[in-house]
Every structure is written in structure tokens, then in C-alpha cells.
Amino acid sequence: MAPKVLISDELSDAAVQIFRDRGIDVDFQPKLGKDKDALAAIIGNYDGLAIRSATKATEKLIAAATNLKVIGRAGIGVDNVDIPAASKKGIIVMNTPFGNSITTAEHAISLMMAVARQIPEANASTHAGKWEKSRFMGVELTAKTLGVIGAGNIGSIVIDRALGLKMKVIAYDPFLTEDRATALGVDKVELDDLLTRSDFITFHVPLTDQTRNILSREAIAKLKPGVRIVNCARGGLVDEDALADALKEGRVAGAAFDVFAVEPATESPLFNLPNVVVTPHLGAATTEAQENVALQVAEQMSDYLLTGAVSNAINMPSITAEESKVMGPWITLSGHLGNFVGQMTDEPITAINILFDGQASEFNLKALTAAVVAGIMRRRNPDVNMVSAPVIAKDSGIQISTTKQDQSGVFEGYIKVTVTTENRERSVAGTVFSDHKPRFIQIKGITVDAEIGAHMLYTTNKDVPGIIGKLGSILGDHDVNIANFTLGRSEAKGEAIALLYVDEAVPAAAIDALESSGVFQQVKPLTFEV
Template structure:
């Protein structure tokens, strides 16, 4: 029996035809994307659901999707899909992470031109029958300094186009290596330096705890007078009210925004200000981009439904159905190991080595590597998945290597991840016990046996008395329950570590209190996706 796919958003006729040509039954009903009740009534009849952004795939929808095997999002953003709920039900969620990159980069360049030459205002004035030639004095882009915040996939395309316009390009990206910066022709700088030197600034980072309000009121005060700011990435990266004040007093000469803190944006401090260009989140809105992602998601979903091949999945690696049964626990472990390293590493990573020992060395190491790399990259890019992660890592100049070896220790199999940066080398190892649960077995060369939980606390210290008491008392005084407490040391009176599995995240004041004791070299909260 042929698999059935429902398309509940607007996809091109060519995408619909791909399903049919591949032998997949398809119902094209874009009206269902905005009718939750109607979607709930029919979703149980389908093996696949193809969507854009209008359809909200909630936990309630997933509960009714009794036959659903795959959700395909034509585009990169999947905030309209409850991925944890889908994962628990065994539903694969796919996206198309690279289909919009060029289009979004081009929109940023177009917005830069628009604000430099005041094109929207000049157009409105001329349409009104005015001829205010002297009013709209612009500036050239040539020889100006462009500051790029975020030099990833889209940012690197913007850099390439800006260099073609003969701009001087500098970039701030904590994860950009010097080798990659040289390769793409950009000068790597710190954020304060970028703020002080840039004539134009364009943002190309995801919205995370680290990037939220990266252009805060404090940072806006550091900007070079007369700068122009472009944001075609995510709302919330810029303090819109503070920027509006800077525009009004002339410290900032102009701004061009495609994204806003609240969307749909019916009001913003930036609206109706002179020399502020605004568009309604059009970064991906070109015929080519919409066609590319539609065709790509149709091909990916067809491949999975007909052959079991998985591409661009956000909640499982690219493995066959047979491999998945054996590799599932090891994939989770690989992701946890990478996630640990990613959360512990703030500087650019130069190289990643993954060592596979024992029986795990005979498995699909490509998929396991993807899980490790995705875990590492996810801290800096929440949109990364197991397919896009190696591509992004390679684009950043990160060297990835794999080592296989026969069983060499007390465990029948284990995985060890080592990353190298300019300053240090960091490693962690783990295994899967017979109950299928992953464990950390070594950190920084120190042997441990640590259960992995959603919320964890990691500390380093000298091997002296009082550490356990300090940690236990501090957690207890602040109502934080310890589920598991693991210690390790390299030698008596040497370096020691503690890893606590706790029921709830440790608040920042508690972290500060632990640091203030002077007993710890490092105190770090960690979180892991346990789905």
C-alpha cells in the first residue's frame, strides 16, 4: 500500500508532482494549515505531513497522528512543531536547512543598499510628485567597514558579497577560527572592536541566551557615530527601544530590519522613524528559495517513506531502520558527549577527534560522528541537526577525524571525544551499560561513573577535604535536590572533579555562591536533552 502524505500549507505544484512521481499518494489541502480542528480530524489518515510555517503541529495534533511517520518542514525554522512530542511518538521531523541561505544573504545586502541610499523614503517622496533630490543624500558602500556578527552559513555568504562590493569586512564570531577567517577573507575581531570600527553592521546569528540583545543599550552606546544597522536574522538580537533612541539623537544614521522581537510586528519603536527600512520577515521570500525548499522536502520525505533513508532530520541520525535498533543508545551517548564538550568550550574549535573502542567501532560511525558534532555545535546554533552539523563544522574550518580500535580496557565498548582549540585540549568518554543507559566514564582523563541527567552541575577543584560538604550544603540550603553525585581525581591531593545530576537547574546566585568559596576552579551548569 502506497504511503499517504498531507500537504497542509502552500507548496509548489512541482513539489506535489514529486510525491506523485515517486509513487506517494498526496492530498494538497493548504487550507488545513489554519484550521486546527479540521487538521485534527484527518491527520490520523496520513503517513507524512508536509508543512511550511502556517501549520502548528502541536502535541495535540501529534496525539491524533496515529499513523504519522515523518513531518517535513519546507524551510529551516521548526518552532511550529513540537519536536519532543514527535520524538516520543517515533515521528521523524525533517527540515531543509540550506535552501534559504542565499536568499536571506541577498536580502541583507539589499537592505544595506536601501538604508545607505534612503531608497524607500526617496521612492515614496517621488511617488507623491515631489523632487527632493537634495534631501536624500546617501553614502557609498565601497571602502566602508562592514561588521558581520555571526560568520556561519548565511554570514559567510554576506561576507563574500560584501567583499565583491569592495567593502572592508570584519567579523565577530566566538566560534570562527583564524584559519576559517583567512579562508573567507575576513578580519576576525572582538565585539567591542567591531562596534567601534563598523560603518555598517549586519547580524547573522540565531537567537540564544548568548545572543539575545547582543546589541543592547550598553553596546549601542559603543557604536561608531553614523553607523547603519541591518538585522535580517532574528528578532530579539537588538534592543529596539535603545536603537530607536540612538536613531532619534543621530548617533545611528539608519537601520534596516526584516525581523522583530514580536511578530507579526504591528508596532515597534523603529516604525515611522526617518531612514529606517522595515520589511515583514521577507528574508526567505523569493520564488527560488520557496521552490528549492519545497522540492527538497518532497524528495526527502519520499526517500524516507519509500526507502527508509533519512536526511536533514532534527531528531534522529541518518541511519537505516535496521541500524537504528542497535545504534539508538549509542547515538544518544554520542550526542551527550558532544553536548558536554560544546557547553564547556567557549573558544573556536580547531579539531574534533572521535575514538570508537570495541564493538561500537563496527557500527555506522558516520551517523555517530554526526550525533557528536551536532551535540557540540548545538550550543552555538540551536537550528543545527545531525546532517547540517558536519557541513557547518567543515565551513568553519574544523578538522574532523575518527579513530577505531579494538577493545582496549575494562569496557566492551566506549566512545571518547576530544576537541582542540588554540588554548587547550578537552576530552570526555562514555559508554552504554547493559540496561541501555549512557554513562560518562572519563572527563579530562579522570575516571568517573556518572549517570546523565537533564540538569547537571560540573565542578573542578583541588583534592582537599570539604568539597562534598560544601556542594551538598549549598544545594540543600537552596532547595536543589541531588539525584546522583559522582567524584573523581587523578591522584591524591591532585586535580579532582565532581558531576552532580540534579532535579532542577542551579540558579546563577547559587553558582556565584559556590565560586565565592574559593574552593573551585570551575563551576558550570550543564543541560542535556533526554528525549
């Protein structure tokens, strides 16, 4: 059956057609997003939800979305989506961070020019029949210092345009490396240095707990006198009341804002102040940008629903279609490793460590880690997936750590998962052979070579003669056919394990017979999704 996608906001006909051309059953109801009750009543019928800003994907709506797998936001902002609720439900949330990058960057440059030359006020004055040439004395951008807060995708485009205008650019971004700064042609500085040196400041960061109110009243007090502030990023980055006071006092020469702490912004302390330019969140409002993000979200959602490729996800590591092909067996292996230790561990888990060796360390480790954790958590909640499992594990207080190392053995690469409880540690390792089939290669430090099947049986015993015969005899008595039989031991006469791949689930009577034989220390039936 084809996946079903609901589009509850305005998207272009071309975007709708992308879904149809890819074989998606699409329901285009662009007015539905404004009716939350009607949307909630039908959302359970869909695998995907494509939205812009009018639809509010609240916790209540997500709770009603019993089949939803992905929410695609055409645009960069996901303020209208309850990310934690979606993550706990296992729903991927995607945005389109690159479709409107140029448009937003150009708007920031436009606002900077507008406030530098007081264009809106001069325009209004001239339309009013006045000729106040001496009133509107501006400043040049050439040779001025532009401070860019956030040198990511949009910020880097602003930097490029500003350098073309012969401005000197400095940037504050905790994630900006020296090499990247050199490549961009900017000086990397600390925030306080940027505040005291900049003639213009522009923001290009998301609104997070770390960036909220980054230009606070205290920060505004440090600004270079005569600075001009531009914000086309997110409302809430600037203390608007404190900035209004600084503008009235003349310490800040001007400001240009496209975004506000409360939107729609019908009032603001910045409104009606001299040399303040305001626009109604137009950063992405060009024909090209609106079309780009609509097409992009349609492609991304279709890719995920049809192939499992994940692009620009907010709450899950991205996996390209190419990565999915190469990593697919390793993601499967990761899930099996997690599933194994999850089924073997009856006590509460306090920590999970994942070791990636050799070739395995070169893949997308976030995706592999998510697959391991999902495998572990499925023992307790069969509905978890790679999106929800890390969130549930964190909420449960489980510490997750990863380690990378160069190739250390005969395998080109392998993954080892160790879980810790209050009383013990348990570990299992696996690899992917050239046939692309995952294998278990180590359990409890004992080397094995076990093919993974839907139904398996794990036993432990002392390494003494007659075990194989006893195991085969009991299973044969209960009509259990063995497809693959793997043995391993720590040392001669020491601890031994057996891992059997069987055709059907081992019946309870066979488990009882094995346990009562007096030979086996542990007997554990296992199941895997293969």
C-alpha cells in the first residue's frame, strides 16, 4: 500500500506533483492547518504531514497521529512543531534549511543598507511632499566592521556578500573552526570582542536556551557607540525593551528587525522609533525561496517514506540514500546487537557503551548508535524506533557513550555493545561479512561465528563432553529443527556457550526440558527481525 501524506498548508502544485510522481498517495488540503480540531480528527490516517507555519503540530495533535512517521516543514523554523513529543512518538521532523538561505541572507543585507541610509523614512518623507535632504544623513558600509553572530549556512552567505561590499567581517560562532574562518575570510572572535568592535551586527543563529536573549541589556551596554543592529534570524535573540532604550538614548544608531519575540507582532517597543526598519518576517518571502522549500520538503519526505533516506532531520541523524545502501547491513547489525543484549538483560540498564572498530568507525555513528539503542529499548517497548529510543533512554537515566578505534583484529570492522546494570556487564560484538549478512562474532568475550535468524536459542554451560548431544536430543524430541549451530568457549573445561538458529520459535516445553536437564546454566530463546 502506498504511503499517505497530508498537506495541510499552502504548497505549490509542483510540490504536490512530486509526491504523486513518486507514488505517494497525497491529500492536499491547504486550509486544514488552521482548523486544529478537524486536523486532529483525520491525522491518524496518514504516514506523513507536510506543513508550513500555519499548522501547529502540538503534543495533542501528535498524540492523535497514530500512524504518522514524518513531519516535513517547508522552511527552516520548526517553532510550530512539538519536537520532544514527536521524538517520543518516533516521528521524524524534517525542515528545509537550505531552500531559503540566499533569500534570508539577501534580506539581511537589504535591511542593513536600509538602516544605514534611512531609506524607509526618507521614502515616506518624500512621498509626503517634503524634501528633507539634510535630515537623512547616512553612513557607508565600505570599510565598516560587520559582526556576524552565527557563521553557518545563512551567516556564511551574508559574510560573502559583506566582503563583496568591502566590509571588514568578524564572526562569533562556538562551532566555527579557525580553518573555516580563514576559508570564509573572517576573523573569529569572542562575543564580547564582537560587541565592542562592530559597526553593524547581524544575527544568524537558531533560538535555543544558549542563544535566547544573547543580546541582553548587559550585552547592549558593551556595544560600540553608534552601532546598528540587524535581526533576520529569530525573535527572542535580542532584548527588545533594552534595545529600544538604547535607541532612544542614542547609544545605538539604528536597528532593522524582520523577526520579533512575539509574532504576529502587532506591537513592539521598537515600533515607531526613528531609524528603526521593521518587516513582517519576510526573510524567506520570495517566489524562488517558497518554491524551493516546497519542492525540497516533498523530495525529502518521499525519500524517507519510500527508501528510508533521512535528510535535514531535527531529531534523527541524516542518512542519505547512498549511505543507506552502504550502511544498511551495519544498521541492521546494530539493531540486532542491541536486541540481543536487550533480551538477555532483565535488570534495569544504567549505561550503554558502543565500540566502533575499523570500517565501522567511518560510518554515520549517530545513526548506528540510534539503531543500537532502539534494539535495546524494544525489549521493553516494541513501538520504539531510531527516533524515539535515544529520547526514552535519556528520560530513563541511561548513560550512552561511544568509542572509536582503528582496526584492531582480523575483521575489517566490527561493533561491540556493552550494557551495564547495577550487578553486571553484558557484551556482544558483531560484524558484516562480504555477503552483507550481519554475524555475531563475540558474546561475553567468547569468540563465535553466528548467523542471525528470526528464532534463536542461547545456552551457557560448563565445557564438558555430551553437551551437543544433549542439546540436539532435547530439541529433536520437541520437533525443533536446527538451521545453524555455533559453539564457543573461554578455555578448555571452562565456560561454554551455544547459539542456535532454528526454523521456528522454541516451544516452552523444550525450554523447560533444557533447564531441568541439569546441564545448562542458562537457556534463553531469542527473536530478531530479519
